[in-house]
Amino acid sequence: MSYTLFISDLHLDEGRPQHLDALEALLAEHAGKCDALYVLGDLFETWIGDDDDNPFHLRAIAAFxxxxxxxxxxxxxxxxxxxxxxxxxxxxxxxxxxxxxxxxNLYGRPVLLMHGDSLCTADEKYMAFRKQTRDPAWQADMLSKPLAERRMIAQMIRMKSAHENANKASNIMDVTPEEVVREMQDAGVMDLIHGHTHRPAVHDVSLPDGTGKRWVLGDWGDTGWWIVADSEQGMALEAFPLA
Incomplete structure (x- = not known):
């Protein structure tokens, strides 16, 4: 049987080594068996550049x-x-x-893949931050700084984000339904897979051509989440313990 795996929001961090342990186990179990693995964003809690020599990150690279x-x-x-x-x-x-x-093309079915943050258009403050950090000039300036400085900046961004999110209404940090419909229509798909919101579920989406599905991956905490798609049974969202 042919199958494909989707994961997101592992937020790998030295303070949570069990998540990397679980990723290594997943990769070892499915290596050479699954057709593909898609990691849909926030693999790491922070990433300050490909020149980072953090041994924890190098261990993840070796497993991949x-x-x-x-x-x-x-x-x-x-x-x-x-x-x-x-x-x-x-x-x-x-x-x-x-x-x-x-x-x-997922076994003959077109599927749209996103991280999911761009769907949260009600969070105007975050959308402005997103636009800034995706700017090539901003990224080039960031990557030109020494590693130690980038680590400090990343820590400050994390602290600021945690403070701001604690004071935001729950609905603001979820997707905007109209944006979901627009993205799926523009892509011409009936299925969308994304993460980011940390709200694992499968939602019906009313589209002009019928009812589509929005598959939301969960973040890795006490449990892990993945979507398994195979050539015979279709897709399933599943949780598994992180031992």
């Missing part, structure tokens, strides 16, 4: 490389935490970077 060397395809998408992931990182892992909003 073993997976891709087995013959399974590997794809990465930027998240709102690791938007500085570059082609050097992807090459080291044996994978490929995807643009946010990519349509893939």
């Amino acid at each position: 490389r073993q997976f891709s060397d087995s013959g399974s395809a590997l794809w990465f998408m930027h998240g709102n935490r690791d938007f500085l992931l570059g082609t050097t990182f992807a090459d080291q892992c044996g994978g490929t970077l995807l643009d946010d909003g990519t349509v893939i």
Whole structure:
């Protein structure tokens, strides 16, 4: 049976080593067996550039490389935490970077893949921050700074984000339904897979051509989340314990 896996929002961080342990176990179990693995953003809690020599991050790269060397395809998408992931990182892992909003052919069915943060248009403050951090000039300036300075900036951004999110209404940080419909219509799909919101679920979406599905991956906390898609049974959103 052919199958493909989708994960997102692992937020790998040295303070939560069990998440990297679980990722290594997942990669080892499915290496050479699944057709492909898609990582739809926020793989890392922070990513300050592909020149980062953090041993924790290098360990993740090594695990991905073993997976891709087995013959399974590997794809990465930027998240709102690791938007500085570059082609050097992807090459080291044996994978490929995807643009946010990519349509893939999933066993004969077109599926739209996104991280999900661009769908949260009601959060105007975040959308302004997103626009700034995706600007090539801003990124080039950030990457020109010494590693130690980038680490300090990343820590400050994390602290500011945590403070601001604690005071935001819950609905503001979720997707805007009209934006979901627009993206799916523009892409010509009936299925959308994304993460970011940390609200795992499968939602019906009313589209002009019928009822579509919005598949939302969960973040990795006490449990992990993935979507398994196979050539016979279709897609399923599943949780699993992180032992």
